Amino acid sequence: MRKKLMSVAVLVAACQYVMAQESLPLYPANQIPFAKENTEQPKITVFVPEKKKSNVAVIVCSGGAYGGRANDVEGIPACRKLNEAGITAFLLDYRVPNASRMSEKEIVPLTDVQAAIIYVRSHAKQYSIKPDKVGIMGFSAGGHLVTTVATHFHQTRLDNPGNFSLRPDFVVAVYPVVSFADSLTHLDSRRNLIGPDITPERVREYSNELQVADDTPPTFIVSAIDDDVVKVENSLYLEAALRQHHVPVKMFLYAKGGHGFGVNNKTAAAQWTEPCINWILSDKWKSDF
Template identity: 40%
Template sequence: MDFDRRTLIAGSFAAAALAPAAIDSAAAQTPPPTTDRAQPPGLPQPSETIDLWPKGPPARLEATLVETVSERSTDTLVTDRAVHGVTRPRMVVFRPDRPNGAAVMVTPGGGYQRIVIDKEGYEIARWLTARGFTAFVLFYRLPGEGWSSGPETALADAQRAMRLIRHRARDFAIDPERVAAMGFSAGGHLCADLGGRFAAPVYSAMDAADKLSAKPFCAAPIYPVVSMDPGIAHAGSRTLLLGPSPSAALEAAHSPDRTVPAGAPPHFLVHAEDDDVVPVENTVRLRAALKARGIPVETHLFANGGHGFGLRRAIGKPVEAWPDLWRAWVQTIGFG
């Protein structure tokens, strides 16, 4: 990685020394999003959360929001929850029994209209922890819900989350440098946006955690929304992120394929060519932009899989291999 490892670790230690005054990690945190329905037996459910902004997000709301969780599954053994109206953005923590020293921040999708809890959040978090990774599932604010920060709303949450993970690395037995990002669909857009604009000044520093880098060790946008070009953009995500009539400059600023810096982290890309929701051209363009900058990129395009396959909808198809391909790849770059 191109940021100075000594600076990062020294900053982490300095932040930890200031932690009692800056961030009270023992303070009561907002519970995970949930419903009243009983959860399937035998599946680990998170109980540990980290609020991103103890004094509230650095933005104003146009109108009052109420956090709402909906259950979309009728199968009592399979949950498919989604949340919207998040006003207290937070991470839900999944700890492995035997930490391998690496962490992954997961940004679920939902078209920037909602955030999927189970399919692209908790399920992949459980898969990661079973393999030694500490997983942090991020419930970010949605840019179309009236925040004054507009299209920078979710990125501010993602940057802050990465910095908090590093700030609290000792609490989770992780190396503060080895923190990756993984995102799905619109959460893949957020993951790719963080991979390119990790240093963009989208909020004002407020405490010791903000002295740390928000750059992921590596980024894995999975079937991601990337381009805001109307020809291939996911229309709903584009409208909720940028509004109904964005300028060409605004489209470019929020298309990760057009904002790749020379120092971007390595990327792992996965997409199904029969995706009828987010065209595969989104991933193809991001790959081309990364290659043009000389950024290491591993790309897997599958003939079949559709959109939103995650783990459960990939079973029995060649695309089912993608998590193991990711795990093999991260070992080659010194992360796994």
């Protein structure tokens, strides 16, 4: 009898958690920017914490080399980890670049994140969050995407009648692709975003360590020295650029862990998520800027 009651309790808790998630289309069906006839509709899934302890929101972007989205191993666990800390999370299924389904494919993921920022800020009251406490978190190619958002927020192709700021208040970049330079980049990510016509001008434009400015948002960077997929130098160059511009930056560096460990580096006793969440909740990123 006791086991049955426990099973029912677990089932009820699971149902409540699912009900706390809501998936929404990012755009009206006939207003998807750069869409061709067979485009996909990007969506945003809201993860509401069971016990809300913060008025901060985080938009989460999984990796996948700009060819897919690794939500099961990155985005969803990250949203749940944020929820455990009482933080509202928004998982973004941004469109991956595909010239057959969209025009100007290299700016489509950026545009989708900017639309998500507008959505979250314009619905801040609904979710009991502060519009000036909206951060973004990205993994691998999603890390490239969020650092692109952080360094390209002055430019957009979106209508923004509410004049909402497109600058994230803070950034979390986890084993990120940052540079598109030959010696540093993850070739599949670069090819999928700006290929096949990879010009020096495009390489520079999307090498985000070269695009850091004084108003780039405070950033928390996570990487492993032994990453053999995305070189750790991507993170180190980004950190150096942020420091040169006096932008607050925190680095959590593992000796081991490789690539794609998500929220749990099984080679390490200490996980990056705890100091990162403490950094987010402390508001130090805001007061330092």
